[in-house]
Each structure stands twice: as structure tokens, then as C-alpha cells.
Amino acid sequence: MRIGLLTEGGYPYATGEARLWCDRLVRGLPQHEFELYALSRSAEQERARIPLPEHVTHVRTAPLWTPADDGRTYSRRERRRFADCFKELVHGICTGAPDPFAAGLYGLAGLAREQGGLYAALRSESAVRALEAACRAPGASRTVQAAHVADLLEFVDELERMLRPLSLGWYEEDARGEGLGAVDVCHATAGGVAALPGLLAKRFFGVPLLVTEYGVQLRAHYLSHLGVGRGEEPRPAVRALLAAFHLRLASEIYARADFLTPGNAHARRWQERCGATRDRLRTVYPGMEADRFATVGESADRGDPDALVWVGRVEPAKDLIALLHAFAEVRRAEPRARLRIFATAVDPGYLVDCRSLAAQLFPDEAADSVTVGENPVAFEEIGGPEAPSAAEAYGAGRVVVLSSVIEGFPITLAEAMLCGRATVSTDVGAVCEVIGGTGLVVPPRNPRALAEACLTLLGDAERAERLGAAARARALELFTVEQNVAAFQEIYLRLLAKGSQRPDGGGIPFARPPEARVPGHWTSPTWAKPAPDPTSEAAV
Numbered sequence: 001m002r003i004g005l006l007t008e009g010g011y012p013y014a015t016g017e018a019r020l021w022c023d024r025l026v027r028g029l030p031q032h033e034f035e036l037y038a039l040s041r042s043a044e045q046e047r048a049r050i051p052l053p054e055h056v057t058h059v060r061t062a063p064l065w066t067p068a069d070d071g072r073t074y075s076r077r078e079r080r081r082f083a084d085c086f087k088e089l090v091h092g093i094c095t096g097a098p099d100p101f102a103a104g105l106y107g108l109a110g111l112a113r114e115q116g117g118l119y120a121a122l123r124s125e126s127a128v129r130a131l132e133a134a135c136r137a138p139g140a141s142r143t144v145q146a147a148h149v150a151d152l153l154e155f156v157d158e159l160e161r162m163l164r165p166l167s168l169g170w171y172e173e174d175a176r177g178e179g180l181g182a183v184d185v186c187h188a189t190a191g192g193v194a195a196l197p198g199l200l201a202k203r204f205f206g207v208p209l210l211v212t213e214y215g216v217q218l219r220a221h222y223l224s225h226l227g228v229g230r231g232e233e234p235r236p237a238v239r240a241l242l243a244a245f246h247l248r249l250a251s252e253i254y255a256r257a258d259f260l261t262p263g264n265a266h267a268r269r270w271q272e273r274c275g276a277t278r279d280r281l282r283t284v285y286p287g288m289e290a291d292r293f294a295t296v297g298e299s300a301d302r303g304d305p306d307a308l309v310w311v312g313r314v315e316p317a318k319d320l321i322a323l324l325h326a327f328a329e330v331r332r333a334e335p336r337a338r339l340r341i342f343a344t345a346v347d348p349g350y351l352v353d354c355r356s357l358a359a360q361l362f363p364d365e366a367a368d369s370v371t372v373g374e375n376p377v378a379f380e381e382i383g384g385p386e387a388p389s390a391a392e393a394y395g396a397g398r399v400v401v402l403s404s405v406i407e408g409f410p411i412t413l414a415e416a417m418l419c420g421r422a423t424v425s426t427d428v429g430a431v432c433e434v435i436g437g438t439g440l441v442v443p444p445r446n447p448r449a450l451a452e453a454c455l456t457l458l459g460d461a462e463r464a465e466r467l468g469a470a471a472r473a474r475a476l477e478l479f480t481v482e483q484n485v486a487a488f489q490e491i492y493l494r495l496l497a498k499g500s501q502r503p504d505g506g507g508i509p510f511a512r513p514p515e516a517r518v519p520g521h522w523t524s525p526t527w528a529k530p531a532p533d534p535t536s537e538a539a540v
Contacts, residue, residue: 001032001033001184001185001492001493001496002032002033002034002035002182002183002184002185003029003032003033003034003035003183003184003185003187003492004035004037004180004183004185004186004187004198004201004207005022005026005034005035005036005037005187005189006037006038006186006187006188006189006194006195006197006198007022007036007037007038007039007189007190007194008038008039008041008064008190008192008193008194009039009040009041009045010022010038010189010190011023011026011036011038011050011189012036012038012049012050012052012056012059013038013040013045013046013048013049013050019050021214021286021287021484022189023050024287024289024481024484024485025287025484025485025488026052026053026055026056027053028287028481028482028484028485029485029488029489029492030053030055031055032055032492033055033056033057034055034056034057035056035057035058035059035060035178035183036052036056036058036059036060037060037062037170037180037197038059038060038061038062039061039062039063039064039164039165039193039194040061040062040063040064040065041064041065042065043063043065046061046063057178058178060170062164062165062168062170064161064164064193067119068117068119068160068164068167069117069119069120072115072116072117072119072120073120074115074120074121078111078115079121079126081107081111082108082111082118082121083126083130084107085103085104085107085108085111086104086108086121086122086127086130087104087130087133087134088100088101088103088104088107089101089104089105089107089108090104090130090131090134091104091134091137092104092248093134093241093244093245093248094134094135094137094139094140094141094144094241094244095134095137095138095139095140096139096244096247096248097139098248098251098252098255101248101252102252105166105249105252106200106203108163108166109166109200109203109204112166112167113171113204116167117167118160118163118166118167119160119167122156122159122160122163123156123157123160127156128149128152128153128156131152131155131156132147132149132152135147135152135237135241141240143236143237143240144237144240144241144244146236146237147237147238147241148237150235151235151237151238151241154235154238155237155238155241155242158238158242159245162193162245163196165193165196165197165200166196166200168197170197171197171200171201171204171205180197180198180200180201180205180207181201181204181205181207183201183207184207184208184492184496185207185208185209185210185492185495185496186198186201186202186207186208186209186210187210187212187488187492188209188210188211188212188253189212190211190212190213190214190215190217191211191213191216191217191218191250191253191254192217192218192221192246192249192250192253193217193249194217195209195211195253195257196249196253198210198211198257199252199253199256199257202256202257202258203256208258208259208495208496208498209256209257209258209259210257210258210259210260210261210491210492210495211253211254211257211259211260211261212260212261212262212263212284213260213261213262213263213267213271214262214263214264214267214286214408214409215263215267215408215409216262216266216267216270216271216408217246217250218246218247218250218270218274219270219408220408221242221243221246222243222246223406247274250274251274251275254271254274254275254276255275255276257276257280258280258495258498259280259281259282259491259494259495260276260280260281260282261281261282261283261284261487261488261491262281262283262284263283263284263285263286263408263409263430264283264285264408264409264429264430264433264434265283265430265433266408266409266429266430266433267408267409267430268281268283282487282491284484284487284488284491285409285478285479285483285484286409286411286414286479286484287479287480287481287482287483287484287485288411288414288415288418288475288479288480288481289480289481290418290475290476290479290480290481292389292390292391292418293390293391293394293415293418293419295391296391296392296394296395296419296420297391297418297419297420297472298420299395301395302398302461302464302465302468303395303396303397303398303421304338304396304397304398305398305458305461306334306336306337306338306398306458307337307338307339307340307396307397307398307399308327308330308337308338308339308340308397308399308400308401308454308458309340309342309393309394309396309397309399309400309401309416309421310323310339310340310341310342310400310401310402310403311342311344311382311390311393311394311400311412311415311416312342312343312344312402312404312412313343313344313345313346313347314341314343314345314346314347314350314351314354315346315347315350316347316350317404317405317406317407318403318404318405319403319404319405319426319444319445320341320350320354320403321353321354321357322403322405322444322445322446322447322450323339323401323403323447323450324339324354324357324358324361324377325361325447326403326447326448326450326451326454327339327361327362327376327377327451327454328361328362328451329447329448329451330451330454330455330458331362331376333451333455334455334458334459337376337454337458338376338377338378338397339376339377339378340378340380340393340396340397341354341377341378341379341380342380342381342382342387342390342393342396343379343380343381343382344382344390351379354379355379358375358377358379359375361377362375362376362377363375380393390415391415391419394415394416394419394421395419395421397421398421398422398457398458398461398464399421399422399423399424399454399457399458399464400412400413400416400419400421400422400423400424401423401424401425401450401454402423402424402425402426402431403426403444403450404426404428404429404444405426405428405444405445406428406429407426407428407429407430407431408429408430409429409430409434410425410429410430410431410434413425413431413434413435413439414434414475414479416471417434417435417438417439417471417472417474417475417479418472418475418476418479419472420468420469420471420472421468421471422439422440422457422463422464422465422467422468422471423435423438423439423440423467423471424439424440424441424442424450424453424454424457425439425440425441425442426441426442426443426444426445426446426450427441427442427443427444428444434479435471436474437470438467438470438471438474439467439471440453440456440457440467
């Protein structure tokens with residue numbers, strides 16, 4: 001089977017969990033051919049490509065970070081066609097009407113497919129004027145109606161970048177048999193812009209579309225453009241227009257995809273609210289390499305009985321400020337307690353704030369007048385001498401803490417469970433779904449509740465050990481690579497067996513045999529022709 005894997009800012013370039021789960025999936029299904037279609041976000045990212053297995057037949061990359069001017073200008077007829085399609089698109093964006101948005105989107109895609117790129121047209125004065133008219137039309141929100149020229153120009157610039165997949169040459173099958181139009185299944189590894197090529201492959205060629213979201217792109221957009229975790233305040237009109245575009249695009253993807261695999265119930269609820277139907281939804285949890293955590297998880301050593309461990313990216317969404325205030329209460333009740341913060345990545349400004357607060361709350365302490373004092377809060381890095389691996393970081397203490405105010409699927413929490421550690425977490429995102437009763441959960445932004453839960457487990461070693469054992473058993477059942485790969489293998493076969501809407505294959509699985517793609521004289525289309533009648537003159 002040929003799988004067209006669609007990514008944005010991830011595999012095979014970016015580091016982190018977004019890349020790892022794709023790599024595990026591809027390597028776990030060597031019986032299939034994978035073709036990668038990646039939208040990259042920076043030049044640095046493209047230079048960090050990872051080695052790929054042999055059954056990845058080719059990789060195509062399209063940058064979203066550079067201008068995409070192909071020098072193409074449209075004739076008067078083409079400009080009229082563009083204007084009609086663009087007016088429908090922006091009308092759907094500004095008023096929230098799904099039908100004009102879809103008609104405009106596919107109309108622009110058809111124009112780009114026939115006549116070339118949309119770069120110049122999308123940045124033209126006529127496009128800005130059409131957007132301005134749509135913003136002033138009845139049904140548009142007050143925020144959108146108040147858009148100024150600077151807002152319109154900024155949004156058109158963003159829109160051109162987000163619609164760049166419409167102009168890519170990824171769809172038509174080339175001489176080597178490559179192209180999204182020739183694959184058996186398109187698998188978008190995220191929603192939003194990443195799924196747009198799959199949406200067009202389904203529209204033009206009837207290729208089944210599978211969309212996986214471990215973090216809902218629409219939700220991530222809302223948070224980023226609200227300035228959460230960045231201290232930024234976007235222009236209100238631009239923010240409203242971008243939010244409307246992403247909502248309409250998400251709704252169209254959820255309505256047209258053949259199958260959707262949210263990574264947790266939290267993501268599933270977002271998809272259902274945006275129009276996905278339950279018969280096309282199946283929750284597939286991320287797969288993690290349990291072997292990496294087996295040594296710590298199966299060890300009789302439960303770590304430092306007085307240590308709390310936190311692992312993750314040091315950034316505002318993780319709310320380390322609340323954790324430090326909670327630890328101050330823990331120290332008042334349990335003077336021997338320590339907090340070890342292991343960073344996988346950092347927001348430098350936020351790290352400085354956290355270090356400063358820790359220094360104020362916990363002055364360096366010493367046992368006597370000749371001993372060097374030390375702070376009970378330690379800021380460390382994964383890969384350092386104290387924690388060469390993530391497993392050893394989780395194993396450094398009896399209790400692992402998650403203090404986030406924003407979370408999708410909490411990867412660090414699942415890793416702590418694989419290490420057999422008792423956990424204390426805030427009730428955000430998919431935390432309760434992941435924990436499933438094997439840890440303590442408290443409200444976010446509540447340092448007192450967080451402190452009380454930590455003290456409960458620090459003071460009851462037997463309970464902490466029971467919770468850790470139950471957590472490891474749950475993680476081994478639900479969050480391994482094996483269960484993830486098996487689920488997608490089943491879904492791929494299900495989509496193939498269902499059949500597509502291809503005009504050439506009639507929806508019959510394997511209507512076009514694999515040997516048709518072998519280079520050389522084997523590419524002759526004689527396989528598709530009936531054998532000659534032996535009684536005919538041509539046969540004689």
C-alpha cells in the first residue's frame with residue numbers, strides 16, 4: 001500500500017514528539033511504501049533532516065517561510081475567475097458561511113492547478129479590495145468590520161502563506177508514478193494547513209483522507225493568537241480574521257475526511273464541536289517506546305523519597321510559578337523536601353523569572369556554619385550529569401508533578417507512568433483521561449491544592465508505590481508504539497477496503513497493480529488492456 005504522509009513543521013525535519021511519533025509509525029509498518037510531503041517552517045529546520053528507512057520512497061518539501069512568486073500573471077479572464085473565487089472565500093471567512101468558503105477554496109485550487117501559482121493574485125490590490133468589501137458586508141462581526149488597511153494587508157499576507165499548498169505540484173502523477181493523486185491513502189499528521197494537500201487530493205482524485213490530531217490545530221491557533229505564553233497582543237481585526245479562516249478550514253477538513261483519529265477525548269470533543277461525525281472518529285493514543293523506561297519502571301528503587309520531580313519545557317503554559325509557590329508550602333510542612341526541575345527546552349525569559357522567584361522563596365540553606373549552602377530547588381537539564389536520560393530524570397524522585405495551565409496530550413505524564421511513578425497533576429487537557437485514576441489531580445492555578453496533594457504522597461510511601469505500579473500497567477496497555485502502529489495498520493486497510501472515488505479505479509482496491517509503477521518497459525499500460533481475441537485479424 002502507498003501512504004502519502006502529510007506534515008507541517010514536523011517529520012522528517014523537526015525534533016520533538018511531533019517528529020518521533022511519525023518516525024515510529026513509518027518504521028513500524030515496513031510492509032507499506034511511504035511518500036512524505038512536508039511543509040517546512042524555516043531553512044534551519046530543513047537542514048536537520050533525519051535518516052529515513054528504505055520504504056520511504058521519496059520526500060517532497062515546500063517551504064512556508066520564503067516568498068513563492070513564480071512570476072505567473074493571469075490573463076483578464078483568469079483574473080475574473082480568481083476574483084469570483086476569492087470573493088466567495090473571503091465572504092465565507094468574514095460571515096462564517098461554510099458553503100461559500102468551500103466553493104471559493106476549491107475554485108482557487110482548480111485555478112492554481114490549471115494556470116499556475118496564486119502568489120501574485122493573492123497579493124494584488126483587487127484581492128485587498130475584495131477582502132475589504134467582505135469585511136464591510138452584513139453578517140461580519142464588529143471587530144472584522146473595523147479592520148483598517150494595515151489589517152487587511154497583514155491578513156492577505158498570512159492568507160497567501162496558508163493557501164500556498166493550493167499551488168504546489170504535488171498532486172498530478174509524474175513520469176515516475178509519484179504524486180498524491182497516485183497514493184492509496186493520504187494521512188495528514190495534523191489538521192489545518194497540513195491537511196490541505198490531502199483535502200485537494202481527495203477532491204481532485206478521490207484519494208481517501210485520514211487526519212490525525214494529537215494537538216488540535218484550531219485550539220493551538222486560538223491560544224497562539226491570544227498571545228498565550230508569548231506576551232504578545234495581536235491586532236484585533238487580524239486575529240479575528242485568522243481565527244475565522246482556521247475555523248472554516250477545520251470544519252471543512254472534519255466534514256470531508258474519510259476518517260479522523262484524535263489523540264485523546266479532549267481533541268475528539270473539539271472535532272465533534274466543529275462538525276466531525278462519530279462514525280468517522282476513533283481515538284488513537286500516541287505511541288511511546290516503553291523499553292526506554294523499562295529499567296526505571298521495573299526497578300525496586302523508587303528514587304529519593306523526599307524529592308518532587310518536574311520534567312518538561314520551561315515556559316509560561318507549564319506554570320512553574322504556581323509550582324514554586326506550592327513547593328514553598330510543602331517545605332513548611334516537610335523541611336526535607338526537594339524540588340528537581342528537569343528542562344527539555346526553555347523559554348529563556350521565563351527561566352530567568354523562575355530562578356529569581358526560587359532564590360527569593362528559598363534562600364540557600366546549610367546544615368551548619370561550615371557547610372556550603374544549597375537551594376532546595378534545582379534547575380537541571382535532560383542530558384546533564386545528574387540525568388543523562390529522561391528515564392533517569394523521572395526516576396530521581398518518588399513523585400512526578402505536572403503543573404500546567406494549558407495541555408493537550410501530556411507526554412511527560414505518560415512517560416512518568418511508564419517509569420512507575422506516582423503523579424500529581426493539574427486538571428487540564430487530557431490529563432484525567434491519561435491518568436485514569438492512577439494519580440492525584442488538582443485544579444490548575446491552585447498552589448495550595450497542589451501542595452496538599454504532593455504532601456499526601458510524600459507522606460505515604462505505600463500509597464505512592466501502589467499508584468506508580470497501577471500507572472505503569474495502564475501506560476503499558478494504552479500508550480505503547482505497538483498499540484499505535486496496530487491501530488493505524490487497521491485503519492489503512494479499512495480505508496483501502498472501503499474503496500475510493502477514483503475515476504480510473506472505480507473504487508476497487510488494487511485496481512491498479514503495484515507492478516505498474518516498476519520503471520522501464522514494465523510501465524507499459526498493457527496490464528490495463530484486455531487480451532486480444534485469438535480469432536481476430538490482429539491476433540493472426
